[in-house]
Amino acid sequence: MSTLQTTTDEVLRLASEHFKVPLDKLNPDDDFFTKLGINSLQALDLLTRIEQHFRIELPDYELQGVNDFRTLAERIQSRL
Amino acid sequence: MKKFKGETLSWDVTDGAIELLLNRAPCNEIGSTTLAELEAFTGALESLQKDCHALIIASARSEGFCAGADLRELYRRSQALPPDQRVAGVREFVERIHVVGNIVDAAPLTTIAAVHGVTFGGGFELALLCDLIVADKMTRFCFPELRLGLIPSFGGIPRLKRDVGNGVVRDLLLTGRSINATKAQAAGLASQVTAEGDALRVARATAAQVRKFDRATTAAAKKFIKPIPHEELKQEVDIFCDLFTRPAVEAGLRRFVESTDALPYLP
Numbered sequence: 001m002s003t004l005q006t007t008t009d010e011v012l013r014l015a016s017e018h019f020k021v022p023l024d025k026l027n028p029d030d031d032f033f034t035k036l037g038i039n040s041l042q043a044l045d046l047l048t049r050i051e052q053h054f055r056i057e058l059p060d061y062e063l064q065g066v067n068d069f070r071t072l073a074e075r076i077q078s079r080l
Numbered sequence: 081m082k083k084f085k086g087e088t089l090s091w092d093v094t095d096g097a098i099e100l101l102l103n104r105a106p107c108n109e110i111g112s113t114t115l116a117e118l119e120a121f122t123g124a125l126e127s128l129q130k131d132c133h134a135l136i137i138a139s140a141r142s143e144g145f146c147a148g149a150d151l152r153e154l155y156r157r158s159q160a161l162p163p164d165q166r167v168a169g170v171r172e173f174v175e176r177i178h179v180v181g182n183i184v185d186a187a188p189l190t191t192i193a194a195v196h197g198v199t200f201g202g203g204f205e206l207a208l209l210c211d212l213i214v215a216d217k218m219t220r221f222c223f224p225e226l227r228l229g230l231i232p233s234f235g236g237i238p239r240l241k242r243d244v245g246n247g248v249v250r251d252l253l254l255t256g257r258s259i260n261a262t263k264a265q266a267a268g269l270a271s272q273v274t275a276e277g278d279a280l281r282v283a284r285a286t287a288a289q290v291r292k293f294d295r296a297t298t299a300a301a302k303k304f305i306k307p308i309p310h311e312e313l314k315q316e317v318d319i320f321c322d323l324f325t326r327p328a329v330e331a332g333l334r335r336f337v338e339s340t341d342a343l344p345y346l347p
Contacts, residue, residue, distance in 0.1 A: 041107075041143060041198065048218050048260050059257040060222075 002080050007054075008073035014049055015069070028070040050076060081124045088114040091121055096133050097287040098125075098189070103140035110202045110234075111150030112157075115176055122183040129189050133295055134287035137184075137210060138194040138280045145193070145219070148201025149234070155333040171321045174233045177202075178313060181235045184209045185308050188299035190290040194283035195219050196276075200258070205234035208243065211306065214286065215261035215270040216279040222258035228332040233320035238312035244268050 002010075008028050016023040019036040026035060033043065044060070050072075051058055056079040066072055084091050088104035100121060102108040110118075129135075139145045154173070158166045184191060193207035196216035204221050207213050215221075223240075225232050231253070240249050248267045252259070264270040274282045290298065323329060 044198070044220055044258065045218065048220060051260050052217065052262070057259075057263060059255065061255065061257055 002077065004073060004077050007077050007080070008070055010053065011050065011069050011073050011076065014053055015046065018046070018049060026069065028073070029068050031067045032069055032072065033067060054080060056080065081120075082128065084117075084120065084124070086113075086117040086120070089117050089121070091124075091128075093128065093132060094284075095288065096131065096291055097284065098128050098132050098135045100135065100137045101140050102138070102146055105141070107141055107143040107147035107198050108139055108145065108203065109147050109150035109153075110177070110206075111153040112173070114150075115173065115180070118180045119176065122180050125183060125187060129187060132189060133291045133293075133298070135184070135187060135189045135191045135210075136194055136280070136283045136287055137191070137206065138283065139196065142197070144197025144203070145195040145199040146203025146206055147198050148203050148205075148224075151228075151333060152337050155337045158333075167321050167325055170324050171317065174317050174320060177234045178317065181205070181209050182308055182310075182313070185235075185239070185306070186303075188295070188302065190287070190298060190302070192283045192286055194279040195270075196279050198222075200224055201232060201236075202234045205232055205236035205239065208236060208239040211302065212271045212286065213264070213269060214272045214274060214279050214283045215264060216276055217261050217273050218276050219261040219264070219270075219279075220258040221252075221261075221264050221269065222256070223252050224256050224258075226253065226256050228336065229326060229329040230323050230332075231316065231320055233316060235313050235316065237316050238309035241312070242306075242309055 012026045013023060015032060015036055016026055019038065021036055047058060047060060047063065054076055056076065058075060058079055062075050066075060082093050089100060089102050091098060091100045104114060158169060161169050191210040192212045192214055193210040194214050195207050196219050199207055199219055200222045201224055204223060223232050223236060231237060244267050261270055261273045265273050272282055
């Protein structure tokens with residue numbers, strides 16, 4: 001069963017792999033827009049990868065105001 | 081004209097399939113130049129379709145299929161008009177889009193939208209003109225218009241109602257959320273979901289399959305199973321134009337136009 005910690009780790013790994021940022025440079029409280037250097041279009045891309053990876057639906061309005069990996073993982077966790 | 085290369089799109093014929101390729105930065109926003117070139121395409125379609133069996137609509141932009149209407153141009157053109165002429169100006173644009181849409185919708189060919197990435201608003205409506213939607217797994221479909229105080233106006237609501245259950249229509253319209261290709265397939269919108277970057281290849285394979293069938297039979301079947309909802313399409317234009325006059329819409333469009341985000345697609 002996934003915990004918030006394992007979900008956060010998986011999100012960091014997904015972001016690291018897709019946006020080519022070393023995993024050890026990413027922390028749960030990082031602003032992912034800044035740390036990954038992504039715009040809203042790339043954030044949509046990340047959302048789609050998250051939905052596929054976790055096999056969930058995560059409406060984009062739930063991500064309004066969400067900037068850090070930990071809160072993103074919390075939103076995912078609530079759908080698992 | 082079998083071949084065309086314009087500022088925003090091009091078309092060509094390969095193995096009896098017409099390929100209409102959108103290519104306007106950043107993500108094929110539909111403004112007056114795209115509309116004029118789509119009108120040129122529908123003008124050429126009558127002649128093209130004599131020797132073809134399929135039409136594929138796709139995008140050359142990595143960002144996606146199409147992000148919808150060019151709201152920045154719409155806003156600026158509207159603001160350039162005296163207030164009492166703004167609705168007439170937007171109605172003229174929308175009605176021209178509907179003429180194009182109805183021609184593509186009714187074309188006696190098998191029409192296939194090969195979509196990827198952002199397929200929002202008018203882009204989603206463009207895909208809904210087609211008989212089949214082949215979606216790359218990274219596609220996101222969305223009707224964000226209510227965020228601006230508007231409804232879709234390129235024929236999206238009647239065509240979505242034609243294709244899927246009303247619950248799906250309400251979900252997409254009333255929440256303005258985007259859905260991925262898997263969800264779109266489960267809802268009956270996308271006929272096939274492909275690997276990343278594979279939508280056009282799969283659309284071409286589908287076009288090769290439908291080439292085996294008698295064209296007159298395909299045309300008769302299509303006419304029977306895909307009626308054009310003319311009355312509802314007219315109602316949609318009227319509702320859109322009615323909503324467009326409200327100050328909240330002007331304010332919403334101004335916020336969008338003035339946004340510092342290069343691609344302000346998220347809510």
